[in-house]
Amino acid sequence: MKEELPQFNSTFSIDCVIFGFDGGELKILLIERNEEPFKDWWALPGNLVRANESLDQSASRILNELTGLGDIYMEQYYTFGDPDRHPQGRVVSIAYYALLRLGGDKALKPISTYAKQAHWVNVKDLPKLAFDHQQIFDKGLEKIKRRIKHQPIAFELLPEKFTLTQLQNVYELILGKKLDKRNFRKKMLSFGVLRDLEEKQKGxxxxxxxxxxxxxxxxxxxxxxxISF
Structure with a gap:
């Protein structure tokens, strides 16, 4: 007798963890939800995957609809699938992350009424988040903490021209600890990948x-x- 496969009824969603650096602060991109459940709560930009799109396509669409940002490269980093993570049924969420240089081209303007507004928030001042989004954020921060020790991702947050103090600030904010200034600079310069522009800060x-x-x-x-930092 042929064994029948069990019937599954799961919905898939995307949640985007977008980090930015501005004014000496590490920030995270949040939206204010305009739909139930968790109406009026702050949350990570996220929504359901459509049947006719890939996960990457869905991530790009959702981020654009809820924040107005486009052409952002994001990577998957974790899947959240606890049965009770969504009050309306079984929703499996694929989390994506990105690191952005903040500037005038990063203006936030939600296209969909699903979000009242989008806002950059200091990671030290996170409000209570909808669903399990605190856990999703924590996993995203854990991911970049691991990566920054071995890969040059800090430069994705900095302006094209930066000081060593700004560079150290990014590392300290992500790692959550103070670093010795002299040792940090010596080590960074020893890698030979920083070009001295022979320019000084202005203004x-x-x-x-x-x-x-x-x-x-x-x-x-x-x-x-x-390389290990």
């Missing part, structure tokens, strides 16, 4: 610092493997 009230740029070509040439 600052304190002593202007030297500006650097991350040399992607040199990094690719020097390191065929991961």
């Amino acid at each position: 600052v009230s304190f002593r202007a610092a030297t500006l650097y740029r991350f040399d992607k070509r040199k990094y690719a040439k020097l390191f065929g493997k991961e």
Whole structure:
């Protein structure tokens, strides 16, 4: 007798964990929900996957509809599938993350009425989040904490020209600890992937610092493997 396969009835969703760095703060992108459940709550940008689209297509569409951001490269990092994570039924969520340089081209304007507004929030000041989005955020932060120790992802958050103080600030915010200034700078410069631009900061009230740029070509040439920071 042929055994019948069990019938499953699960819905799939996407949740986007988007980190940004601005004004010396590590920030996360949140939306204010305009739909039940959790109407008026803050949440990660997320919604259901459509039947006719891939997961990557769905992630791009959802982020664009809920925040107005487009052409953002995101990577999957975890799947959340606890049976009771959504009050309306079984919803399995695939989480994506990205790191962005914040600037004028990152203006937020939701297209869908599903979100009242989108806003960058300091990760130290997170409000209570809808569903299990705190857990999804925590996993995303854990992911970049691991990656930043071996890969140059910090430069994805910084402006094209940056100071060593700004670079150290990004590492400290992500790792959640203070780093020795002298040792950090010595180690970073020893990798040979920072180009001294022979320029100084402008328009600052304190002593202007030297500006650097991350040399992607040199990094690719020097390191065929991961480097440890």
